[in-house]
Amino acid sequence: MSETTGPEADEGSTAAAGRGSTADVPLAKGAVSAPGPDGQPRKVSRRFPLFTRDTARPEGGGRAAAGDAPAPARQWPLLSVVSLVGLGLLLTAFDVFRVGTLLIGIALIGGAVLRWALPDVGMLAVRSRFTDMVTYGVLGVAIALLAMMAQPDPWLVIPFLDDTLHYTI
Numbered sequence: 001m002s003e004t005t006g007p008e009a010d011e012g013s014t015a016a017a018g019r020g021s022t023a024d025v026p027l028a029k030g031a032v033s034a035p036g037p038d039g040q041p042r043k044v045s046r047r048f049p050l051f052t053r054d055t056a057r058p059e060g061g062g063r064a065a066a067g068d069a070p071a072p073a074r075q076w077p078l079l080s081v082v083s084l085v086g087l088g089l090l091l092t093a094f095d096v097f098r099v100g101t102l103l104i105g106i107a108l109i110g111g112a113v114l115r116w117a118l119p120d121v122g123m124l125a126v127r128s129r130f131t132d133m134v135t136y137g138v139l140g141v142a143i144a145l146l147a148m149m150a151q152p153d154p155w156l157v158i159p160f161l162d163d164t165l166h167y168t169i
Contacts (some may be wrong), residue, residue, distance in 0.1 A: 020160040081111040098147055098155070105144030112136035 036042040072079060084107035092100030114121055115132045126132055148156035 019138075075122040077111075077118060078112045078124040081107050081114070081124065084110065098150055101147035101150075102144055105140045105142075105147060108136045108140030108143065110140075112140060 057069075085104050086102035088100045088107060090100070091103060094100075110126060112133045115124060115129060115136060124132070127135070145156065148154065149158065149161075
């Protein structure tokens with residue numbers, strides 16, 4: 001009768017468990033991961049580890065330029081979005097509120113477009129591509145709409161919002 005060892009062994013097979021043959025591959029019952037550093041199969045747990053050893057890079061998280069380029073050239077998508085947001089904050093600080101906040105919203109919408117259009121965006125990629133695009137896009141549109149509806153003399157008037165406010169209060 002032949003013994004079953006290695007990955008072909010099922011959980012109920014204990015025929016070779018008590019024998020001390022060094023030529024056989026050890027049995028691994030239950031959940032088994034890839035071989036460890038010593039080449040032996042490792043038992044794994046389905047629990048999350050207590051300490052995270054590494055993280056997966058976000059999709060599109062590579063460099064936006066070649067590795068031999070200087071750092072600003074490698075991260076130009078992030079630098080363009082951050083510089084537009086900084087300019088918008090500066091304009092807001094100098095009491096050009098509507099234009100400054102509108103520029104911040106446009107910068108975030110531009111970040112969503114860059115995340116969609118470019119395969120590698122450097123550190124602009126934080127999460128998955130879809131999550132980044134939705135986050136940048138929704139926040140950018142919300143900030144731009146709020147900037148255009150700000151009082152006094154709003155650039156954008158949505159009539160049903162005034163009625164909704166009166167009925168809710």
